[in-house]
Amino acid sequence: MTRLSLVAGCAALPLSLPLTALAQDDDPSGRRYLLSGAQVITMQGGWTPPAPLDILIEDGKIARIDADIEAADATEIDLSGHLLTPGLVDSHWHMWNTIARGYERSDQGGFAGTMKPLSGAWTPEASALSVELGMALAVNSGITYVNNWAHNVKAPEFADAEIAAMAASGVRGRFSYGYPQALGQGALMDLADLETTQSDWPEDSxxxxxxxxxxxxxxxxEIWTQEITKARDLGLPVTFHMGGAPEAAEKHNVAALAEQKMLGKDIHVVHMTSAPEEDLRKLAEGGSPLIISPWTELEVGYGVPDPGMMKDAGLEMAVSVDNTVLAGQINMFEVMRLTADLADGHAHKQQALPDADVFDWATRQGARSIMAPEGVGTLTEGGPADLIAISTEGLNTRPAASPDFLLTHAAEPEDVSFVMIAGEIHKENGKLIRVDLGDLTARADAMMGDLAAQAGVQ
Ligand SMILES: [Zn+2]
Structure with missing residues (x-):
């Protein structure tokens, strides 16, 4: 039994799984599906125009993509009237506080003033329930890969609870092990538990x-150099916020990172909203990708991001929802729309940042930027069967002049009819099929009410 399996006893976990549950609990091997009738956008190598293709799913993977596949023994799913695309990739989401939706302000002040007492009162059960609710929101909006950015790990139990809830959800992703919100700038995070967590990690997950x-x-x-060095020794991808608010951007810390040789494809930087073009170029030259969350960057007052300038600086880009506290919604369609339109507004011209590029940031390029497993963000033979079908016959989507516009400007989560992750169906005919929404939202309501009362936040 691994240390991670100990959290199986935690009553607040969404499912009573034996916590070898990190490995897939529901083995899809032997199950075959034939997805037919859709217009398929594979995103192999970048934007690909829709084509009438069938997709055969076997053992949680894409076995074949071709016109008119014959597979009499497979369960056929007719997706006529849909665009079939890779599942969306969210590159930065603080899932632990999902149940605190809207606590961006209270009698304790704004975002920082409110989250301080709340994060202090937080429990592992609250983190687990937040991940459970977050994963329902993710699937509903077509997100099939999440980088869960856990920055309130107050003790090992918090990490264990979030990892268990992620595993129980059946959604693919990464747990980015973090630190307690209240940790002093001169104090190290729990690197020993990070190492233990890694050594306990099951292979098939x-x-x-x-x-x-x-x-x-x-x-x-002293702290950031030590922490990055340790992460690199363990071979783990690193992510941190930088250059969001103007006062943060004035530190020009890209130069300090470059000097320490601590940029690269394994160092993923979030925001840079207020950074000058020169710093963006330095980041790109160092080989680090940039993750943006345009809605929350606006909402918290960081400034008005210019995704076109970021692209022109040579950066690999990824987009994200960040959190529900500020954003309210988990809606990658709105994130894509805002990303494209901010670039156009800054450039004073239409299509300064093509819609097809932004869809790439939310799928193939986003996945590659954050070093997601091979094949994530594309539909590729041999790759993971993580895909979504978006109705082209709904009120939002019919008529729509072009598929790239439809995907980035017209569609909404309600148009995502079908979601499959690792060959398992999570949403069908527009309904989440693995989640009891009434029960989940009632539990979230009750727990958040208790936490706010305990934290003295109104
Ligand atoms: Zn963040």
Whole structure:
């Protein structure tokens, strides 16, 4: 029994799984599906125009993509009237506080003033329930891969609870092990437990491990260099916030990272909303990708991001929802729409950032930027069967002049009819089929009410 399996006894977990549950609990091997009738956008190598193709699913993977596949023994699912695309990739989401939707302000002040007492009162059960609710929101809106950015790990139990809830959801993703919200800038996160967690990690899992750090903007040089060095020794991808607010951007910490040789494809930077173009270029030259969350960057007052300038600086890009506290919605369609339109507004011209590019950031390029497993963000033979079908016959989507516009400007989560992750169906005919929504939202309501009362937040 691994240490992670101990959290199986935690009553608040969404399902009473034996916590070898990190490995897939529901083995889809032997199950075959033939997805037919859809217009398929594979995103192999970038945007691909829709084509009438069938997809055969076997053992949780895409076995074949071709016109008119014959597979009499497979369960056929007719997706006529749909675009079939890779599932959306969310590159940065603090799932632990999903039940705190709207606590961006209270009698304790704004976002920081409110989250401080709440994060102090937080429990492992609240983190687990937040992940459970978050995963329902993810699937509903077509997200099939999540980088869960856990920045309130107050003790090992918090990490265990979130990992268990991720595993129980059946959604693919990464747990980016973080630190307690209240940790001082000169204090190290729990690197020993990070290492233990990695050593206990099962091989056959939909969930990978990474690290979320405070980085140079939010910890001292002794701390961030030590933490990055340790993460690299363990071979784990690293992510931290940087250059969001103007006062953070004024630190120009890209230069400090470059000097320490601590940029690269394994170092994923979030925000850079207020950073000058020169710093964006330095980040790109260092080989680090950039993750943006345009809605929350606006909502928290970081400024008005310019995704076109970020692209032109040579950066690999990924997009994200960040959290429900500020954003309210988990809606990658709205994230894509805002991303494209911010670029056009800054450039004073239409299509300064093509819609097809933004869809790439939310699928193939987004996955590659954050080092998601091979094949995530594309539909590829031999790759994971993580895909979504979007109705082209709904009120939002019919008529629509072009598929890239439909996907980034017209469609909404309600148009996602079908979601499959690792060959398992999660949403069918527009309904979540693995979640009791009434029960889940009632539990979230009750727990958040208790936490707010305990934290003295109104
Ligand atoms: Zn964040």
């Amino acid at each position: 939909l969930i990978g491990l990474g690290v979320s750090l405070r980085g140079p903007d939010r910890s001292t040089p």
